[in-house]
Amino acid sequence: MVTHDITALRTVPDGRSVLRAYDFVVCGGGTAGCVVARRLAEDGRATVLLLEAGGSHHVPAIMDSTQWMWNIGTERDWGFVSEPSAGLNGRTPPMPMGRALGGGSSINGQVWARGHRNDFDTWASVTGDASWSYDRVLEIYRRIENWHGRPDPRRGIGGPVDITLPDNPIPLVQALIESADGRGIPFADDLNTDPMEGGGGCGLPNVLVRNGVERVSMATAYLDPVAHRPNLHVLLGAEVERIELRGSRVGSVVFRRFGQRYAVEVRREAIVSLGAINTPKALMLSGIGDPAELAAHGIPCRHALRGVGANFQDHILLGGCIWEYEVPEPPRNNAAEFAFFCKSDPSLPTPDLMPVLEECPFASDVTARQFDLPVGAASAWTLAPGLARPKSRGRVRLRGADPALVPVIDANFLSDPDDVRALVRGVEICREIGNDPRLAGFRRREVMPGALHGAALETFVRNASGTYFHQSGTARMGRPDDLLAVVDPTLRVLGIEGLRIADASIMPEITSANIMAPVVMIAERAGDFIRKTHGLG
Structure with a gap:
């Protein structure tokens, strides 16, 4: 050598x-x-x-918090692609990962979600080390955070990471909150407190954004x-x-x-x-x-x-349940100012669904061709169903001994039928929320998927599914x-x-929310x- x-x-x-x-x-x-x-x-x-x-x-493309999706596929993304997944009807979804100082925190959606109590208590059980339990990692999170929201003893103040709620979110967000809350997904003014210790909730995500448009990586x-x-x-x-x-x-x-x-x-x-x-x-x-x-x-x-x-492991994000705006609305803050956590089955101990608002038309390679998408980033909004607790497991392998070769990523998405069942329910819940009368002033029409059922809805889920950018x-x-x-x-x-x-x-198991916050906690430890x-x- x-x-x-x-x-x-x-x-x-x-x-x-x-x-x-x-x-x-x-x-x-x-x-x-x-x-x-x-x-x-x-x-x-x-x-x-x-x-x-x-x-x-x-660089402007990183520092502008509303432009994060447009970093995908550029020199700031490793450009990984999964091998064909049978669970996605043979599709090969892209697997974006940050390639810049700051990594994923420089090109992601800037959501700060700490993970559910049950996630960390499971880590403590798997490792035999109580220092990974929820109550113990809370101490680390408090040290990290400089929280600008409602005071709570579970939140930190004075840490290196500025965390806030979206400033002046688009008007659609309040209507989504009212719709979700009316369907038993309670509004929480901080998604990192009660919803991450109980059965879920809806609201504005914690974000790493300054002055409405500046990324905090x-x-x-x-x-x-x-x-x-x-x-x-x-x-x-x-x-x-x-x-x-x-x-x-x-x-x-x-x-x-x-x-x-x-x-x-x-x-x-x-x-x-x-x-x-x-x-x-x-x-x-x-x-x-x-x-x-x-x-x-x-x-x-x-x-x-x-x-x-x-x-x-990776969370699954669907592209998606889309409605065309009555009046176009440009995105603000991190362009994802609403999220909710809920259970696909009430008997589950932990919320397994994590849908998010995308303030643009967000579709997969297949669904973008199948449906009549409106043109323009401000033309439509998407409730993207997300799977928080996937059971499917994949593997990363070498393609060869040459370091220049891209590894083989067998994501194996939706290989477990329980993942498909959960996402089918996720689509149903998103459509219920998006078609609520409270949102009538924000939608000209439902773009996709419409009233699908049975095998047709399952096929839509497989065609619409991709990465949530949370490889782990x-x-x-x-x-x-x-x-x-x-x-x-x-x-x-x-x-x-x-x-x-x-x-x-x-x-050992992916956390039940966006993973940037737990990765920072891991690094602090x-x-x-x-x-x-x-x-x-």
Whole structure:
């Protein structure tokens, strides 16, 4: 392997030289990586290098909170595509993931949803570690948050992340609230309190938006305030290829930048925060994974962990239940100013549906062709049914030993019939809400799907389903006797010294809401674990 002189590289923002070795190398400057890098760099004795494959977050397309959907498919998106899913009638849905400093938090819908009490109590049970329980992670959330809404002892004030409610939402939102509340989905003035501890609710989502149009990403919240610290180096355009091991310990991180390969030494730990697709890819390219998978591509197995790449989960988002406006209304704030959580079956312990308002016509590749969609982003509104607790599981595999090859993503969407049943009910509930007389002034016509039933409605669900952009679970946390566990409850990769994972990959089960907030919480915990291990302040 030919590597080039790493000291020839310059960091951002002020062009400092990259060092040959760092105490900590954070692989991936996404939602989690920004948090981890900040927390480790707060002790001035520790040198920290943050490697990010994408570019800066200081570009108009990222900073304008109403334009987030138009980042998908650009250079700010990895452009992943799933393998054909039988549950989607053989479709190959796109799997967007952020490729810029801030990662998903720089291109997502900016919804801050912490997850349900039952999610974290399940994590505590699966790992045998009570510190992952709901009551304990609330302490971390309070430390993260700077909440600008109604005071509540469950919310934090003074943390690095500004969280608010949409300012002056479009008039449609109040009508949707009244319709949902009238159907037994109670209005809550904060969706992160009672609805996340009970049976659900509706209202305005918590959002990371300043001044109505300015995105708050983890790059702006965590990195920008410390960007000039002399012990923190940020290198953009640096795509991590693999982790070099020395015996059972991390030795260096190998990355490629503008066609040249470099290796940086790791003195203490490497933290992998590349997301639920690139994290298992990097581990497998490093010889860490299922021996059979590695052997199929001629990669020597350095450490056997069968669970690497397994347990892939994602929420499902349908495109969607659409109504044409009577009078067109441009989107505001994050262009998704209403959401609700409810149960497809009253007997369920946790809400399993999470529909969201999209303030534009939002359809899939198939449904966009099947229905007469109005033209223009402000021409229509969508209630997009969402599945919060999918039972279907997929897998991420290597396509080959060449790091340039895109991994194989077998999302396996809707392979479990319970997921289809839940989404059918989700469509029915969204149509009930959207066709309510209270919304008569906001709709010229229902665009889709109309009054479908039985097999026709199920076919619509399969044709309309796609990712909610919440890929997770592919390096799951668990007990040492769990044959598919990849990390322990302190996020250390089992059997390897000096290597941790901090991103959505470690989720044993996906949380029952948007995953940005729990990823930030995971990263904060990783920072705590690492600082405690190495005696950092």
